Amino acid sequence: MVAGSPTTAVVTSWVRDAAAAPSMHNAQPWLFRYESEGGLLTLRMDPTRTMPITDPSTRGLHLGCGAALFNLRVAAAHAGWEARVRARPEKVAPEVLALVTFEPVAERDAVAGLHRAIALRRTSRTPFSGETVPEPVLEGLRGAATAEGARLDFADDWRVQELLDAVWDAEQSERFAPGVREEIARWTAGREGTEFEGIPSSSLGPRRYDGRAPVRTFPGHDARRDREGAVFEWAPCLAVLGSRRDRPHDWLAAGQAMERVLLQATLDGLSTSLNSQALEWPELRWLMRDPRSATAYPQMLLRFGYGPAVPATPRRPVEEILTVE
Incomplete structure (x- = not known):
């Protein structure tokens, strides 16, 4: 040594x-x-x-x-x-x-x-309360992204709807893509060997009965009758993490920025979730970019709020x- x-x-x-x-x-x-x-x-x-x-x-x-x-x-x-x-x-x-x-x-x-x-830190797929995240907290999260060379753009009401539209389009594309659904199913609850990996049933959260928060559905699980429904936020706090470039080096840096934001949010008492659904479709990924933003490449959609404690994956x-x- x-x-x-x-x-x-x-x-x-x-x-x-x-x-x-x-x-x-x-x-x-x-x-x-x-x-x-x-x-x-x-x-x-x-x-x-x-x-x-x-x-x-x-x-x-x-x-x-x-x-x-x-x-x-x-x-x-x-x-x-x-x-x-x-x-x-x-x-x-x-x-x-x-x-x-x-x-x-x-x-x-x-x-x-x-x-x-x-x-x-947890990824929460549960409804958050309607409590507004204070601007000083949001500013701190922006600073966390900036410290790692990325940018975190919080969406106003107009942008929220655009982001939700892109996620909805991704859901429809996924519905008619058997290969995509099979690949996702490999890593979600119900398959064998999920003791140490994948998303277990306890982390799927409830079905979205109403509300506007982007909540991902997983093949074979969203329609289960034993999975109760819930009303999610009508005015979700959404942000897009972006980078100036889009090379493997930049993806690795964006991942560090993402985790710095998530850890800071956790210390701030926030619940967080990640949604990459629209970003997995090249033709939809660019709809996630705010044309007013200084960053050219969206990397992840994040949701913030105040929610219940959830188990670790x-x-x-x-x-x-x-x-x-």
């Missing part, structure tokens, strides 16, 4: 925190390898967890892995270390997303204060995602 590098036990705890990040349908598409002699941690995509139909470019996969990378940075900072990240390094295998080394620091990075939120054992050499 290089003098001054973190121990395997410490890095293992950081990777466990990293794996608490959200990912598309909770597929958890990340793998880590720690070279204890050199103090190098490698983040790579897990090729068995790609979604060739709904995420052929792996943009969504990069967002999830970026979120995991941000959690890793937070965990390291909380322990008094700086995670030095080389994202999408050249001259390495294409599945390698980042190389990370660690340096002890005298003063903790500001992101260390987000550590408590890692274990508390399952996570793969750290032994399954981390290799130590």
Whole structure:
């Protein structure tokens, strides 16, 4: 082990925190390898967890892995270390997303204060109350995105309807695309082997009986009679996270920005949910962009509000995602 590098036990705890990040349908598409002699941690995509139909470019996969990378940075900072990240390094295998080394620091990075939120953050598919999120809180979330090189644009009433229209169009496209539905069904409740991955029944939330909040339906589950309906918000608080460019490097950065926003929102007492449905269709993705925004490429639709506590989704054992050499 290089003098001054973190121990395997410490890095293992950081990777466990990293794996608490959200990912598309909770597929958890990340793998880590720690070279204890050199103090190098490698983040790579897990090729068995790609979604060739709904995420052929792996943009969504990069967002999830970026979120995991941000959690890793937070965990390291909380322990008094700086995670030095080389994202999408050249001259390495294409599945390698980042190389990370660690340096002890005298003063903790500001992101260390987000550590408590890692274990508390949830993706909520339940109705939120009608309580308005205060503008100072929204401004703080914008700042969180900006700090990671992204932009968070909150939608006014006019934009909310445009976003909802795009999500509705995506739902209709999905309804008539058997391949898409089969791929989504692979990662949702009801299939075998979902103990540590995917979206369990307990996290699906109720069916939307009324209201305007974008709530994703999942093949084979929305019509279940034992799944009760509920009225969702009529004036949802929606925002689009965007980036200036649209390369794999930018997707990874956008994932870090997304997680920084989500962790800050969690500390602010907000419930959050993510919706990528319209973004999975190239012809609809551009409808998600606000023409008044300085960002050209929408990456994720986020919903904020005040809602009930929800259970955590399952996570793969750290032994399954981390290799130590």
